[in-house]
Amino acid sequence: MPAFLEKLTKHIYTNWGDRLGDICIVLPNRRAALFIKDHLAKILKKTSFLPEFYSIEDFVAHCSGLTITDPLRDQFTLYALHRDIEGDQARSIEEFFPYASWMLSDFNEIDMYLVGREQLFNYLSDAKAMAMWNPDGRPLSDFEKRYLRFFRSLKQYYYGLNEMLSGKDMAYQGGAFRQLAEDIENSSEAWPWEKVIFAGFNALTPSEEKIVKHLLKTGRAEVYWDADKYYTDNPVQEAGTFLRRYFKDFGDTEPLWKEDNYAQQKEVHIIGVPKNTGQLKYAGELLLKQLKEKGSLDSTALVLPDESLLLPMLNSIPEEAGKFNVTMGLALKNTPLFSLLDAVLSIHHNAERFSQMREGRQRAYYSKDLLDLVKHPWFGMLSADISEKTHGSLEDMIRKSNRIFFPATDIVEILKTYIPEPAISNLFPSDPGPLNVLASLSGLLTTFRQKFIDLRKDGSHDLGVELEYLFRFSNLLQRLQELVQTYKSIDTLRTLQMIFRQLSGQERIAFRGEPLQGLQIMGMLETRTLDFDTVIMLSANEGILPAAKMPNSFIPYDMKQEFGLPTYRHNNTVFAYHFYRLLQRAGDVYLLYNTEGGPLGGGEKSRFITQLQHEGPKYNPGIHITEKLLSMPPQPGIRDTAIVINKDESVLRLLQKEAKKGFHPSSLNIYINCPLQFYLSRLIRVEESDDIEETIDARTMGIVIHEALRVIIGGHLHRPLDKGSFQQFKKIADAEIKRQFGKYYHEDDISYGKNYLIVNVALNMLKQLFDREAAWLDDGEELFVTALEEGLSTSVQIKGENNISQINFKGTIDRIDSKAGKVRILDYKTGGVVAAKLKPETWEVLFTDPEYSQALQLMMYAWLFHKNHTEVSELEAGIISLRAPGRGPVMMHPPDRRPVDTEVLEEFEDHLMGLLMEIVDPDIPFAQTEDESRCKYCSFKTICNKTVSNFSY
Known part of the structure; x- marks a missing residue:
């Protein structure tokens, strides 16, 4: 099966061998011309002028005499x-x-x-x-x-x-096509060519069609199709829709060329693979297999309908594959250097935006933007020693500061410890207007360029691709500078960043390679007119092949149909032709698709594959189609089985250390929720991510309110409190709340926006609580608060088969008071309180179901209090909901709704001992919970490879 371009070249040589310079060849893309020139070089016997070659866009620009804007x-x-x-x-x-x-x-x-x-x-x-x-x-x-x-x-x-x-x-491009088409009768008279040959086209636009028809009519053109009977002779096969019409309209009773390549034997392999990483890995294995069987990848195409897979695919090609050529190009926006430059622009754009909101204050930088910058892999290159110190310690410092904004002077001073002065000036120019920022970014690129050149000199790094990034972005920044100087409307950093992102999406890096040898990596459009013995296609999914999205338009769908403008149906037909044409001369075809769907669906193979499965073997029994679904092979660091931590000597030592230190009620609740979570958080102390609080989170607000209550009420311990006392507390609440928040946030960070609202929410909670405290007292009734934030501890002796003989317990009770002679243990909660979950029906439920964690906490507090105050034989324990103080304290009730007395507390201790024996039992490992609903808010679910859906049905 000779390739289309090879056949075309021989035909042209046979008919125009002595007059090649008199013809012009127009092709769907520029790359096809390389192959024709290569074929001509092999068959020409003497020096000769070559035809002129154009893509259709270049041909129109040349013949119209217009400059495309x-x-x-x-x-x-x-x-x-x-x-x-x-x-x-x-x-x-x-x-x-x-x-x-x-x-x-x-x-x-x-x-x-x-x-x-x-x-x-x-x-x-x-x-x-x-x-x-x-x-x-x-x-x-x-x-x-x-x-x-x-x-x-x-x-x-x-x-x-x-x-x-x-x-x-x-x-613009469409305007040039219209002008040439409408003036084709006059303009074509002056063209220097005897013949214009159009080859390999499928879906011509009306302007292209008018140009071709006129040249055919006047004998100035020839048209060569790359068609197959499989889809042109079947009136319902969408891949042949346009060609069937052209054969009729252009009078091609025997079109050149309509072949029957689908009558040849083909091996088609359809492979469903979970995730993109699975496709990439499998494609790499296929390349090795092809190399082993055929000894070369010279006639192998790796086709990527989803261009986002290009960079990861390049990293997945085995070294044995040798040289390869990438045709599709990589958008600058998909490079790591784009994300770095965009991060710098975001820093200054947001600083500009926030300075308008924070009128009269010093220019300050948003902490999240700063973190995006310092976490970037290239940022470490600015450090003198290129060590991880630049990433880690600087990132930690920003996080631990818990500041939302950093004044310009502060961040410049901080960076002096990490990177040299020129880089700091390029990152944070003193006058960050559009032109100055662009000049600074150019200076930053110069710093990187010198750094990479120095690294290449020692021979340990190639960095050719990185230097190409720098070259292309240097040109882009220069172009941006020209635009800023030309168009006065680019007067803000927001506008500058918008233009930068648009240009980075349009500009592409053309990877260098050998276009005529080795593996060819390309997108669907780049496959036009090219033929391969082996085709490996990734992402052959519905929604990608064909693409689901149409460009945004002001013209409604029905109006497009009325006026003959392209719709999604047109695009689907175009993609169908590209798909079937690519396969028509291939002997081995591998169609990979991602079986993993998203929350809204997906994971389906392309309709073209289903169509081929249905029609192919009927057309030719020699088309053998196999299909298989692969499961993802185990990856390093990913566990398919439950994680189990056996209690060996080292683990028991950690457990003994924790027991000596003291268990808190929260420790027991964590164990009940998930033993593995207890091991990770309490024994080996895996740290949870410490993110900056951009807006005040519930935990900080809770701490602030607790501290404010401790200060306000703490000066009146053991004194009688009546209605008037709580009204006096209200008067000092405002100043105390702000003082407490000031411990965690800069004044600027809580004086506007969401944080300002949250501060006022906290203040209102406090004032409403004091109002309700007064309302809960009858006239003349008094309340005695005896302790706030009271730390209590005790210990128990246990008998086990290890060295743990004593376990200590600790707890801090928010408030202990007495009202009408009854001792009350009260816990403040800024979150929700479900009264039913403070009333466990059995002791077993209390010690096994994490939904009763608040009840267990209150029972622990009551037990600790009783251990320290044995003279108190009965007490109450409950929660004051700061979110809804009007309901009064929500009291906890032990099983059978009995009072919290000595008998109940002894029963509680018996069951507590049972839980402790389980925790210290060396034969019971720390294992993952089997109830995945408990993992939803767990900080360690990534360690366990747990994915918990946020959707409910």
Whole structure:
């Protein structure tokens, strides 16, 4: 089965061998020309002029004589028009730019498809007016009027843009196609070629079709198709939709070339693999298999419909594969250097934004932005010794400070300990305007470039790709500087970052490689006109192949259908052709898809695969299709079985140390929830992540309220408190709450926004509590608070088969008081309290179900109090909910609703001993809980490889 381009080359040589310089060859992409030139070089017997080669876009630009504009500059032109049209009602550039991008996309399609412009814009305006019409006669709102005016003005934007460009002999791509198509009869007369050969096309736009038809009609063109009977002769096969029409419209009774490659034998392997990492690993194994069986990967294509897999795929290619070529290119936004530069821009953009909110205060940097910067892998390169010290200690310092904002002077002073002065100035320029920030970023790139060059000199690092990143971003920053100087509307860092992100998404790094040898790595569009013996395709999933998303547009779907503009159906048909054409000459095909779905679905193989499974063997029994589903092989660090920690000597020593130190009620509750969690948090002390509190969290608010209560009420211990006492407490609550919050946050961080609201919520909780405390007392009734934050301890002796003979217990009781002669143990809670969970029906429930953790805590407090005050034979224990103080203390009731007396506390101790014996029993390991609902809020679930769904059905 000769490849399409090889066959085309031989045909051209046979017919134009002596006159190759008289023809022009137009192809779907530039890469195909490399293969034709290579084939010609092998068959030419003497020196000869070669044909001129063009992609269809380059051909139109050349023949029209127009300069194709930069889309970004077109957006600025549209914004200038927007300000002229809207005047004082104009949107900001950040708001308008996404609309400008949609406009350009629509204008391109309108012109590529030769749509009647007046008719479409009038139709669109009328359609929107009908949609906004109110049958009840209600007048349009200001928003509705503005919305309608915008759609009516689309025509002004279109003609305004084209008028400005035509005066400079410029056009956006669609405009150039329209102009050449509408003037093809005149302009083609001056072309120097005897023949224009169009080869390998499928879905021509009406403008392209008009150009080709005219040249065919005048004998100036030839068309060569890359088609197969499998999809062209089947009237319902979508891959052949366009070709069937062209054969008819162009008068091709015997089109060149329609072959029957699907009549040949094929081995098609459909493999479902969980996760993208599984696909990458399996693809690497397939490459090794192909290399072993065939000795070379010269005719092997690795196709990635999902371009986000390019970098991880490059890291998964085995070394034995040798040289390879990457055709698809990598967007700059997918490189690590982009994330570093974007982090720096975010630092300054947010500082600019916050300085407007915090008027009159010094410029300050947001801690989260600073953490994004210092955690970046490249940031450590700025340190003199390139050690992890730069990452770790600086990150820890920022986190432990618990500051939301760092003044500019402070962060500069802090960084002096970690990185040299030039880098600090480039990261934090003294005057961070758009141009200065860009100049600083350029200086930062220079620092990295020198660092990488020095590393390459010692031969231990290649860093060729990293240096390419630096080169491309240097050019991008230079371009941005030119744009800032040209367009005065780029006057804020927010605008600058928006343009930076857009450019980084458009610009691509073309990886160097050998385009004619070795493994070829490409996207779907890059496969056009190329043929391979072996095709390995990843991400052959529905929603990716074909793509589920269509570009944003102002033109509704039904109107696109009416005017012949492309819809998602058109795109699906185009992708179908690319898929079946790529497979038609391949003998071995491997189609991998991700079996893992998301919360909203997914994990399905492409409809094209299902179609091939159904139709292929019927068309040709020699098409052998196999399908298999793979399970993910065990990965290092990922456990498929439960984690079990046996209590060997080292673990028992840790347990003995903890027992001597003292168990708290929270320790026992953690054990009941999950023994492994107890081991991780209490024995080996695995630290939970210590994130900066950007807004005051519930834990800090609880601590603050507890401390405020201790200070306010603490000066009146053992004194009678009546209604008036609590009204006096209210008067000093405001100052005390703010003083307590000041221990954790800078004054600036609690004086606005969410934190300001939370401080007031805490204050209201305190005042409402004092109001309710007064209301709970009858006139003349008094209350005695005897202790606040009272620390109590005791110990018990146990008999076990290890060296643990004594266990100590500790607990801190929020409040101990007496009312009407009854001792009360009270715990303050800022969270919710469920009264039913303070009333366990049995002791077993109390010691096995973590939902009764508050009841267990109160029983522990009562037991500790009784151990220290044996003279008290009966007491009460309950919770005061600061969230809902109106309900009064919610009291805990032991099983059978008995009072908390000496008998009950002795029973409690018996069951407590049973739990302790289990904890210290060397034969009972610390194992994961089997109830995964308990893992939902556990900080260690990643260690256990637990994934807990947040969805309920």
